[in-house]
Each structure stands twice: as C-alpha cells, then as structure tokens.
Amino acid sequence: MSDIYRSSAHNHTVFCDGKSTAEEMVLKALELGFVSLGFSGHGYSPYDPTGMPRKDEIAYREEVKRLQQVYGDRLEILLGVEHDSLMPYDTFAYDFMIESVHNLYKNRYVYSVDWDQPHLEEAIHVHGGDVYDYCKVYFEACAETYLASPAQIAGHLDLVCKFNEKTPLFDELDPRYLDPAFQALDCALEKNMVIEVNTGAMARGYKSIPYPAPAILKRVKEKGGQVMVNSDCHDANNLIFGYDTARELLLSCGFTSAVILRKHGFEEVGL
Ligand SMILES: [Zn+2]
Ligand SMILES: [Zn+2]
DSSP states (O other): OOGGGGEEOOBOOTTTTOSSOHHHHHHHHHHTTOSEEEEEEEOOOTTOTTSOOHHHHHHHHHHHHHHHHHHTTTSEEEEEEEEETTSOOOSSOOSEEEEEOOEEEETTEEEESSSOHHHHHHHHHHTTSOHHHHHHHHHHHHHHHHHHOOOSEEOSTTGGGTTTTTSOOSOTTSHHHHHHHHHHHHHHHHTTOEEEEEOHHHHTTSOSSOBSOHHHHHHHHHTTOOEEEEOOBSSGGGTTTTHHHHHHHHHHTTOSEEEEEETTEEEEEEO
C-alpha cells in the first residue's frame, strides 16, 4: 500500500470546527499506521466563526505539544495552521502552514466562498452577477495570496467549485474559468508550494472527487509541481476518506508519486 495512506497534514479538531479532539485524531492515526499527522487549526479571523480566537489558539498549541510529548515516539505530530488569506500572518511559530482563500472582501463586507449555496449566490450577485467574473476574482485572490504567502501548501485550490457538482453554475473547463485557475496555480508553483489534493468535500458529501479538478492536476504534473493528499478531516473517522479516489485520480493525471509531510520536511512517496 502506498505511503500516502499513512499521513494527512490538513486536519481540524474541536479547537476550531472539527468534531473530534486532537487526541482522538492521534489515536485514529495510530490505528491506521500513520507515520505523520499534521494539525492545521483555522487561524483567527473575526469574520469567520471557524477561526480560533487567540485563547483557543493558545490552548490548541498547548494540546498539540502535549500530544507530541505523549505519542511522539510512535507518530510524528506536526503543529500547523490553516491561514485565511484575508488575515495578517500569525506571530506564533508553526511547523507548517496551509494557505487558503475562504473569503473574498467586497464593498466593506466579507463573503464566504464555501459556506453554502445561498451565500455563494449572494457573493456572485455582489460581484456583478457574472459567475465567471466571480470565479476570476476568487482565483486572482488566490494568485495574489500565494505570491505573498510564507505557506508551504496551497489548500483546496479550486474551492470555488465546492457546490458546482450538485448545483452546476459554471463549466469548469471553460477558459473563462480555467485560465484564471491556471494563473493561480502557476503562482503557487512559482513559490514552490505543494498543491494539496483535498478530499474534505468528498467526506462531507459535496463532491465525488477531490480538489483540485483533473485539468488543474494535469497542469501541476506538466509543470513539475508536487502534490500531497490530505483529508481536511473534521472527524477522526474520515482521516483517510477518499484517498483511493485521490490516488486513482493522480495516477490518471500522470503522477507516480506524491509527498507526505514529515518532521524533516516533505518526503516523496510512490503512489
Ligand atoms: Zn479550508
Ligand atoms: Zn481545512
């Protein structure tokens, strides 16, 4: 079995919007024979209830460090954060950072990209009503964010398509969509960010395939970029949810390897 099944770096706990405690995640990871487990609590953002307020972030850091002490001889446990693009960068030191665009700022308001379909439709309306223009704004925010970000991982790059499988509003192969997506991707690759293959929306029933779409993954391969499979897990039972699909998709896009996050950095493993 591929070593991609023995790691996930993108995981949430009860300290933000997850259902499981950090320790429950660790115990599940041990049961699955993981070599490494990364925690990536949502960084603080006043407009987003999933972000950890400062006191919760401190408690989160302390708990992950405690788990490193208790379980560190059996599992590499990494303390990370999922940064929201609209926020300044944290002053805390983290082992790794995932960069994600979850929200767009327009006319003095913040609009969530992925909250639910009604919020999405409102955001499209506020951005002028053309869905391709809206997607372009999203990908331009990604591009700008990646260029400025110290993060090592580009999280769910095409998050804007979260509801598009169940309620299609745009064609993900239309150049009006794909060209800005490629530009965002190219910025991430220029910064040597690892492109995350994220199965989180599969676990929650929104999508049948991971982010990002096959056309984007094929471009990652063409450009020599690196990918990693993460579950964006909010429930310990879903720690490797969708990994079979992610692996098959990567193979079909020409990949023979991916990376996993270890204590010493990214490690390339065969698919
Ligand atoms: Zn996210
Ligand atoms: Zn996440």
